[in-house]
Amino acid sequence: MTGAVLLALLPVVLLTALGLLLRRRGFLAESFWPQAERLGYFVLLPSLFFHSLATARVEAVPVGALALTLILSTVIVAALVIALRPVLRVDGPAFTSVFQGSVRFNNYVGVTLAAGLFGQTGIALAAICNAAIVPTVNILCVLVFARHGAARLTPRGIIRQLATNPLIVSSLAGMAVRLLGWGLPVGLEPALRTLGAASLPIGLLCVGAALDFSGARAWIGPVVSASAMKFLAMPAATVLVAMGLGLHGPALTTALLFQVLPTASSAYILARQLGGDAPLMAGITAVQTVLAMVAMPLVLIGLTACGVVPAL
Numbered sequence: 001m002t003g004a005v006l007l008a009l010l011p012v013v014l015l016t017a018l019g020l021l022l023r024r025r026g027f028l029a030e031s032f033w034p035q036a037e038r039l040g041y042f043v044l045l046p047s048l049f050f051h052s053l054a055t056a057r058v059e060a061v062p063v064g065a066l067a068l069t070l071i072l073s074t075v076i077v078a079a080l081v082i083a084l085r086p087v088l089r090v091d092g093p094a095f096t097s098v099f100q101g102s103v104r105f106n107n108y109v110g111v112t113l114a115a116g117l118f119g120q121t122g123i124a125l126a127a128i129c130n131a132a133i134v135p136t137v138n139i140l141c142v143l144v145f146a147r148h149g150a151a152r153l154t155p156r157g158i159i160r161q162l163a164t165n166p167l168i169v170s171s172l173a174g175m176a177v178r179l180l181g182w183g184l185p186v187g188l189e190p191a192l193r194t195l196g197a198a199s200l201p202i203g204l205l206c207v208g209a210a211l212d213f214s215g216a217r218a219w220i221g222p223v224v225s226a227s228a229m230k231f232l233a234m235p236a237a238t239v240l241v242a243m244g245l246g247l248h249g250p251a252l253t254t255a256l257l258f259q260v261l262p263t264a265s266s267a268y269i270l271a272r273q274l275g276g277d278a279p280l281m282a283g284i285t286a287v288q289t290v291l292a293m294v295a296m297p298l299v300l301i302g303l304t305a306c307g308v309v310p311a312l
Helices: 002-025 032-055 063-083 093-102 107-148 155-163 166-180 188-209 214-219 221-247 249-259 266-273 278-305
Strands: none
Touching: 002 107, 002 188, 002 278, 032 063, 032 107, 032 166, 032 188, 032 266, 063 093, 063 221, 063 249, 093 107, 093 221, 093 266, 093 278, 107 155, 107 166, 107 188, 107 249, 107 266, 155 166, 214 278, 221 249, 221 278, 249 278, 266 278
């Protein structure tokens, strides 16, 4: 297990470090990175999700148990964060960043790890994970922003945010194509596959370029709180729900991988757009990206030793 996880993590670490180096050295114009993030968020990653779900061979995959495990564990942790809101002693915008840091995850890292560990089966499992968690997390985050963010959203604004989210739309569209048995046109399928493949290296470069540790030093308490929820509460909730639903094997391993992923850099963009605390969000993202490199192997190794997760 240790070797397999570390080997799968290696390209994540290298590409993230390369993105950080390119940004620090000014190798590319500063204007490149926001545009690359926009390309990944609105075109490349949706292409990956749509193609993966539209073409996934999920006959032998416990789709229902996997999706329900992820949704229920995410909702449990979200409810726990909201219940602890009074003891966090932060203002509304800062709380939205803590909330995002507790439940939001980095799609690029998750898909890369799942593919590295389980090949094509891992990609199919990752696609199901994204289809389950992306809508759940985005709905929860938008609702929290509507209540606690500086820019309060109207009900119409909430619906618009959800209905136009490219990750939700592409996931639902891919699922619809697969369930209806339509298949993808001969010319379109390889184009979507190529766009989706490009999302992983570009996304990881952007993750590295977006790392900003300055916010972490100023907000130690919220950063620690969000990271504890992400790396302790979330995997614990996932294991408990999975045991109740009988989820096991590679599906359980993939579910745990996705639930201990660091927060995505898109959380910073959402914080800026919807009235959150963007500097704090940047700090949480940076710290969790580093912590995840240690937390993910430790969680899986520990659960393997306990017999919860099968050895690879």
